[in-house]
């Protein structure tokens with residue numbers, strides 16, 4: 273196959289990764305079809321009329337791949353900041369640095385004792401293998417941390433019962449427990465914050481996270497067709513049908529459509545219909561722009577987790593701390609995120625006002641805050657939920673699609689949360705090209 277016609281659906285990081293690699297290898301005969309008027313997908317950013325820049329939820333770059341790093345450096349040309357992560361959890365009126373279990377000395381005494389007791393018990397107990405995420409939390413962190421942080425927080429993020437979720441996806445996303453270290457930190461009242469793959473992260477100077485993807489896309493801008501929604505894929509005859517402009521023939525197809533939607537729009541071959549068993553949550557981002565200087569208690573914080581069920585958002589990010597250009601001069605910005613699903617819908621009423629009222633009530637916003645900007649956007653597909661039995665739906669479906677020459681990848685194309693960050697998804701596009709061009713597995 274020399275210069276076959278490759279069609280890529282979606283100009284998010286995964287689709288752009290595929291297009292980048294094709295361009296790098298000298299292929300010209302490809303096209304990227306994007307439904308929206310902009311590139312970047314869930315990693316896009318928006319500058320609103322008041323001059324604030326917002327991401328679709330807290331996005332930081334912490335890559336696992338040298339190839340991704342070199343692409344990042346090549347497009348960003350030094351136009352980024354490197355930040356030390358400072359993330360916190362608000363529990364019982366206290367701010368506790370992340371990782372939570374290493375810093376429980378910050379909690380009020382009764383909560384600290386409950387958390388430490390649970391940790392000790394969990395580390396002593398002979399372990400029966402947990403059967404779901406809820407049980408895994410208790411067996412790893414004990415009942416105190418489960419009750420005061422991990423259970424309520426994860427219920428908010430996933431908007432789904434933890435008893436119906438697996439835990440095998442956790443890997444490097446959740447800090448392990450070191451009981452000696454915890455008790456030493458308690459004795460010395462020492463903050464211990466350096467854990468994790470994102471302890472240091474990168475962020476563009478201007479234009480938010482989306483700036484990365486605009487710069488990547490600019491390398492092959494003529495190959496991207498925005499406002500082009502794919503509405504059907506005829507597998508037998510190898511055509512994709514577009515909402516407004518006919519159809520395009522392909523030899524190889526790379527798609528980043530949500531897998532459940534993909535299964536609905538392919539024609540010509542019978543697909544297993546279990547894709548409807550896949551579960552996801554939506555994310556709603558509410559941004560608040562405030563006049564004046566960032567208050568002292570937030571000046572160095574990156575983001576804060578909120579397990580309290582009375583607080584509608586699960587996380588708040590001080591986005592103007594990532595880059596001063598995210599807010600106009602003399603202003604600062606706070607971005608909150610709320611998950612929802614068919615099981616846990618968004619709270620009723622004016623959600624923006626609800627968020628502001630709560631932020632004032634819990635002291636996140638100062639009482640005299642002068643709010644100059646309110647931003648809201650929702651994405652129906654926010655988090656691919658790692659449900660029990662997920663892989664038994666996904667793996668046969670992906671295999672069947674591949675037999676038909678269709679590669680479904682990306683955050684919702686693969687539906688594997690543990691491989692759904694920007695670096696993972698970009699590399700899934702690169703790896704697809706390596707596979708079709710060189711036969712790499």
Ligand SMILES: Cc1cc2nc3c(=O)[nH]c(=O)nc-3n(C[C@H](O)[C@H](O)[C@H](O)COP(=O)(O)OP(=O)(O)OC[C@H]3O[C@@H](n4cnc5c(N)ncnc54)[C@H](O)[C@@H]3O)c2cc1C
Nearest residue numbers: 282284285286307313314329331332502682683692693694
């Ligand atoms: C709240 C939140 C926080 C996150 N935080 C981080 C983080 O800190 N660090 C990190 O690295 N990653 C983070 N991510 C993940 C990051 O956003 C994803 O890795 C990345 O956007 C996935 O890229 P993708 O190309 O797989 O999918 P998407 O970004 O979803 O792109 C898919 C594209 O396909 C298009 N499309 C859909 N349907 C059609 C159609 N029918 N026809 C044509 N085009 C279509 C969409 O418009 C979209 O542009 C976060 C995501 C969310 C939601």
